[in-house]
Amino acid sequence: DAKTTQPPSMDCAEGRAANLPCNHSTISGNEYVYWYRQIHSQGPQYIIHGLKNNETNEMASLIITEDRKSSTLILPHATLRDTAVYYCIAGIMEYGNKLVFGAGTILRVKS
Amino acid sequence: KAGVTQTPRYLIKTRGQQVTLSCSPISGHRSVSWYQQTPGQGLQFLFEYFSETQRNKGNFPGRFSGRQFSNSRSEMNVSTLELGDSALYLCASSLDGRGHGYTFGSGTRLTVV
Numbered sequence: 001d002a003k004t005t006q007p008p009s010m011d012c013a014e015g016r017a018a019n020l021p022c023n024h025s026t027i028s029g030n031e032y033v034y035w036y037r038q039i040h041s042q043g044p045q046y047i048i049h050g051l052k053n054n055e056t057n058e059m060a061s062l063i064i065t066e067d068r069k070s071s072t073l074i075l076p077h078a079t080l081r082d083t084a085v086y087y088c089i090a091g092i093m094e095y096g097n098k099l100v101f102g103a104g105t106i107l108r109v110k111s
Numbered sequence: 112k113a114g115v116t117q118t119p120r121y122l123i124k125t126r127g128q129q130v131t132l133s134c135s136p137i138s139g140h141r142s143v144s145w146y147q148q149t150p151g152q153g154l155q156f157l158f159e160y161f162s163e164t165q166r167n168k169g170n171f172p173g174r175f176s177g178r179q180f181s182n183s184r185s186e187m188n189v190s191t192l193e194l195g196d197s198a199l200y201l202c203a204s205s206l207d208g209r210g211h212g213y214t215f216g217s218g219t220r221l222t223v224v
Contacts, residue, residue: 032210034210041217042217043115043203043217043218044203044213044215045215046211046212046213049210087154091210093210093211094209094210095142095161095207095209096142096161096166096167096208097167097209098144098156098159098167099144099154099156099210101153101154102153
């Protein structure tokens with residue numbers, strides 16, 4: 001699985017967009033980018049995943065660069081409840097594959 | 112729909128004892144994975160089960176074992192507990208265990224004294 005690099009922490013004002021970057025320069029062609037988040041005292045929560053194209057769901061948008069070496073998770077209107085550790089993971093989508101979590105980015109949404 | 116249920120939520124054990132943790136996946140999910148989370152090592156993969164078969168295993172000693180039942184419920188066992196086994200143990204279920212769409216439980220907090 002490709003190694004990912006994320007900033008250790010970020011702040012965001014409530015109501016503004018939160019843009020969380022992730023570097024995965026060694027990602028291979030068949031590795032997906034997954035994003036999970038972990039709110040304090042809870043298990044991680046799946047947010048979104050993608051391979052090449054940009055993806056959007058009800059929680060967030062995922063923008064992957066054309067060379068696939070980096071991506072950005074966008075929370076369009078951050079709320080205080082979005083304060084969490086965000087994990088960017090690169091991995092092959094195959095049966096039984098494990099998720100390799102790094103240290104993640106602590107996002108603090110402030111009022 | 113009901114989420115992933117892990118029992119017990121908290122557990123205190125003595126060094127040398129053994130412990131069994133339980134995980135009930137979301138109905139219809141056949142893949143169950145287990146992770147250990149500690150402040151020093153973060154989230155680490157233990158093993159994954161699908162239809163009662165272990166498909167993948169992380170780098171943990173043989174003291175850590177698991178199993179899955181025909182109803183997809185899973186248990187993990189840690190024998191001869193060490194202080195370093197103190198951690199939050201998380202279970203995740205998914206339809207097929209392919210990396211996306213995992214639903215995690217709230218975990219079992221194990222303290223070894």
